[in-house]
Amino acid sequence: xxxxxxxxxxxxxxxxxxxxxxxxxxxxxxxxxxxxxxxxxxxxxxxxxxxxxxxxxxxxxxxxxxxxxxxxxxxxxxxxxxxxxxxxxxxxxxxxxxxxxxxxxxxxxxxxxxxxxxxxxxxxxxxxxxxxxxxxxxxxxxxxxxxxxxxxxxxxxxxxxxxxxxxxxxxxxxxxxxxxxxxxxxxxxxxxxxxxxxxxxxxxxxxxxxxxxxxxxxxxxxxxxxxxxxxxxxxxxxxxxxxxxxxxxxxxxxxxxxxxxxxxxxxxxxxxxxxxxxxxxxxxxxxxxxxxxxxxxxxxxxxxxxxxxxxxxxxxxxxxxxxxxxxxxxxxxxxxxxxxxxxxxxxxxxxxxxxxxxxxxxxxxxxxxxxxxxxxxxxxxxxxxxxxxxxxxxxxxxxxxxxxxxxxxxxxxxxxxxxxxxxxxxxxxxxxxxxxxxxxxxxxxxxxxxxxxxxxxxxxxxxxxxxxxxxxxxxxxxxxxxxxxxxxxxxxxxxxxxxxxxxxxxxxxxxxxxxxxxxx
Numbered sequence: 428x429x430x431x432x433x434x435x436x437x438x439x440x441x442x443x444x445x446x447x448x449x450x451x452x453x454x455x456x457x458x459x460x461x462x463x464x465x466x467x468x469x470x471x472x473x474x475x476x477x478x479x480x481x482x483x484x485x486x487x488x489x490x491x492x493x494x495x496x497x498x499x500x501x502x503x504x505x506x507x508x509x510x511x512x513x514x515x516x517x518x519x520x521x522x523x524x525x526x527x528x529x530x531x532x533x534x535x536x537x538x539x540x541x542x543x544x545x546x547x548x549x550x551x552x553x554x555x556x557x558x559x560x561x562x563x564x565x566x567x568x569x570x571x572x573x574x575x576x577x578x579x580x581x582x583x584x585x586x587x588x589x590x591x592x593x594x595x596x597x598x599x600x601x602x603x604x605x606x607x608x609x610x611x612x613x614x615x616x617x618x619x620x621x622x623x624x625x626x627x628x629x630x631x632x633x634x635x636x637x638x639x640x641x642x643x644x645x646x647x648x649x650x651x652x653x654x655x656x657x658x659x660x661x662x663x664x665x666x667x668x669x670x671x672x673x674x675x676x677x678x679x680x681x682x683x684x685x686x687x688x689x690x691x692x693x694x695x696x697x698x699x700x701x702x703x704x705x706x707x708x709x710x711x712x713x714x715x716x717x718x719x720x721x722x723x724x725x726x727x728x729x730x731x732x733x734x735x736x737x738x739x740x741x742x743x744x745x746x747x748x749x750x751x752x753x754x755x756x757x758x759x760x761x762x763x764x765x766x767x768x769x770x771x772x773x774x775x776x777x778x779x780x781x782x783x784x785x786x787x788x789x790x791x792x793x794x795x796x797x798x799x800x801x802x803x804x805x806x807x808x809x810x811x812x813x814x815x816x817x818x819x820x821x822x823x824x825x826x827x828x829x830x831x832x833x834x835x836x837x838x839x840x841x842x843x844x845x846x847x848x849x850x851x852x853x854x855x856x857x858x859x860x861x862x863x864x865x866x867x868x869x870x871x872x873x874x875x876x877x878x879x880x881x882x883x884x885x886x887x888x889x890x891x892x893x894x895x896x897x898x899x900x901x902x903x904x905x906x907x908x909x910x911x912x913x914x915x916x917x918x919x920x921x922x923x924x925x926x927x928x929x930x931x932x933x934x935x936x937x938x939x940x941x942x943x944x945x946x947x
Contacts, residue, residue, distance in 0.1 A: 450714045457706050473665065476686065480637075480667035484684050487634045488671055495604060495627045496593055498542050503591075503608035503620045506531050506547065516549055516557060516615045524549050524558030525566040532562070543626035545603060548572065548619040549610075554580055557616060571598055572619060573605050575675040580607055580617070587935070588614060589925075590918060595624065597677035600645060612926065624671075625649045625680055637684045644678035656685060663687050776850040778828055779835035787849035787857050791909050794859065798904045805902040806868030808858035809916035810875070813894035813928045815854040818884065826886045830893070837882060841875050857916070865901045865933060872897045872931045880929060894929030896920055901935070 506512060509531070515524035528547045531537075537544050548559040554577065560566050573596035580592055592607040598621075606620045625641050629650050632639045638652035656664055665686035671679040774786035782790070794805060812834070819827035831854070838848050838856065847859040858875075860868050879895040898919025906912055915934050923932040 450710065450717055453710075457710065458703065461702055461706055476665060477667045480665065480684060480686055481669050483635065484631065484667060484669040484682055487631055488628060488669060488682060491627050491630060491634070492595070492604070492624060492671075495542065495622065495624060496606070499604065499606045499620050499622055500591060500608070502534060502537075502542060503606055503618055505534065506620070507608050507610040507618045512549070512618070513610060513615060516551070516610060519551070519557060521558040525560050528558060528560040529564060532560070540626070543623040545601070545621040545623050548621070550617040550619060552614060552616055554617065573598060573603070573675065576605055576607060585935075586922070586932070589922060594674050595679065596673040596675050597644065597679065600643065602643065602671075602673065602679045628671075628680070628682060631682065631684070635684055637686060639685075640683040642681045642683070644680065649680065779831055779850050781835050781838070781856075782847060782849040784849065784851040787847060787851060787859065788909070790847045790859055791912075794861065794902070795909060802904060803862055804864050806860040806863045806865065807900045807902050807912055807916050808860065808868065808872050808875075809898040809900075809913075809920040810856040810858065811896050811920050811924065812854040813896055813924070814891075815893060818886075818891050818893070822886050822889075829886070830884050833884065834879065834882070834893075837878055838875065841871070841878055865899070865935070868899050868901070869931060869933055872899050876929065876931055896923040896928050897931045898923055899931060899933045
């Protein structure tokens with residue numbers, strides 16, 4: 428005779444008690460996991476703080492290098508316009524030219540330590556050295572040019588030789604910033620300004636509000652803040668590094684900044700303690716809620732069913748009417764209209780009602796996406812109003828705003844429906860011409876230029892004329908990145924201004940023989 432098997436241990440535990448034990452086990456496991464993962468979270472916080480500081484160093488370094496490039500560009504323009512320098516270049520008198528260049532070290536940018544000049548080099552039209560002088564006053568002994576910069580300059584032809592070229596590179600064991608500036612519109616030659624970026628990067632100590640160190644690529648120290656602390660002796664020191672490389676890919680200089688971990692450690696401990704308390708409270712609340720829900724949804728209905736079965740006769744069916752389902756209808760039309768309106772506001776310039784810079788960049792991204800699947804030609808025009816500042820300063824901002832609004836209406840009449848005309852700055856506009864050849868782009872740009880030239884602005888019985896300088900850049904699948912195209916368009920617009928304003932300048936990678944001039 429077989430005996431019935433005794434129920435297992437788990438079957439002896441009630442449903443409610445089993446649910447409680449399950450929730451408690453999960454809660455204890457969660458608490459243990461929080462404690463064990465605390466160290467990992469702490470390291471993640473430290474790594475995130477370190478990465479954030481590195482990103483800040485990188486961003487501030489870019490700002491410093493951009494400011495250095497602007498200062499050196501202005502210094503180079505001043506030097507190339509010096510009559511003594513130009514005359515010495517015409518005479519090809521190396522001694523006189525070196526003497527004139529030595530005088531340039533007494534300019535404001537150098538004497539005020541805005542720029543730390545290493546050398547100034549004068550080159551002829553064939554990029555052969557005519558004369559040079561270094562910071563120590565020696566003529567030409569240590570003055571060398573970045574090889575990549577020289578290659579780029581030698582490869583240029585036609586009007587492209589009027590463009591400024593800049594390069595950061597490792598020259599010997601020195602990390603340098605070099606700018607090549609043409610001397611004159613029909614260049615007599617070129618002036619090469621060589622500066623030391625490490626001098627300007629020392630200002631990062633002030634911008635970051637933290638002590639810094641700057642090292643060469645060979646590990647030699649260039650600068651150390653007086654407040655720099657030894658990380659070996661202080662465990663609360665956070666050290667972040669950013670390596671600044673040359674434009675040619677060469678190793679540049681390393682910038683290190685120090686932060687403190689004391690506040691982070693303390694805050695992390697507080698957060699971990701709060702998380703533990705929240706986890707305990709959440710576990711208790713989950714247990715209470717689970718008991719309540721289990722009682723209302725499972726236990727009580729089962730108890731009712733058991734009582735009904737006990738009172739029922741054999742074979743009687745027990746039915747229960749289910750509650751009616753409720754339908755909720757959501758109307759999204761008003762929400763969609765609000766979304767469309769907000770999106771339109773976000774992508775429109777409030778003054779001119781033209782697309783703004785964000786909208787224009789999105790259109791550029793869409794155009795680049797479409798060029799992956801089709802081989803077509805487009806064009807980008809960058810427009811900068813001439814004499815706008817004079818009207819704005821003399822008549823007030825109200826006159827300037829009205830002028831921009833009237834010019835916006837004028838621009839709308841000049842473009843096709845497929846094109847995008849946007850306001851990207853105070854008095855700067857951009858025009859994206861789709862399915863447009865370079866010759867057609869030049870025709871449309873000159874058409875806009877002539878319309879602005881013939882436009883007369885009236886303000887308080889006074890009549891004003893304005894002009895516009897336009898840079899045109901062809902766009903195709905081989906044009907490179909959006910940032911490069913925008914940069915080329917801005918540079919072409921700058922050349923148009925340098926050529927006398929109210930001009931159109933076409934950027935071309937290869938100069939066509941049937942188009943001898945790119946400015947109109």
